[in-house]
Amino acid sequence: MKAAVELFYDRVLADPDLAGYFAGVDMVERRRHLALMLAAVLADVQVVLGQVREQVVSAGDA
Template sequence: MSIYDVLGQEHGIRAAVDEFYRRVLGDPALAGYFEGVDMARLRQHQAALLVQVTGGPKAYEGRDLAQAHRSLGITSADFDRVVGHLAATLTSLGVDDETLGTVAAALGAHRDDIVADPVPSGS
């Protein structure tokens, strides 16, 4: 069974995306990243991306992750907060630990595309 199926296919993924953004937008440390963002559009893109990366039938047609996040200045700590909110969302939806690990590994593979931590001085 694919992760797409475990998550309840497209309907389940859309529900997960809605819950995920409810958590993220309620987090004062993260909410500022979304000021002025068309959240309906972002939810649609996020759901399409998750459908694709979890083994679903649709192809994601949005910007690549590096391009989409380049100007946001996302820190490692905030990336970890977002991953934590996603893990909590998936756990609340009954996703098992093995699937959570797979999703976390997939996100971790894109960390360098998303995080814009400044290079420490003297490096």
């Protein structure tokens, strides 16, 4: 997760069209926030996939 966030913001900040939007922004906090958000989203996806898998397995038992 950390590597993906680092790569994303490294590319964003290297882009002259986007870098200005982040002038004066605490990038350590931005990177931390994005990593936490992605972890939450991906965790929710794993929960949903687990529920779907359980439904498929239990439907096969019927």
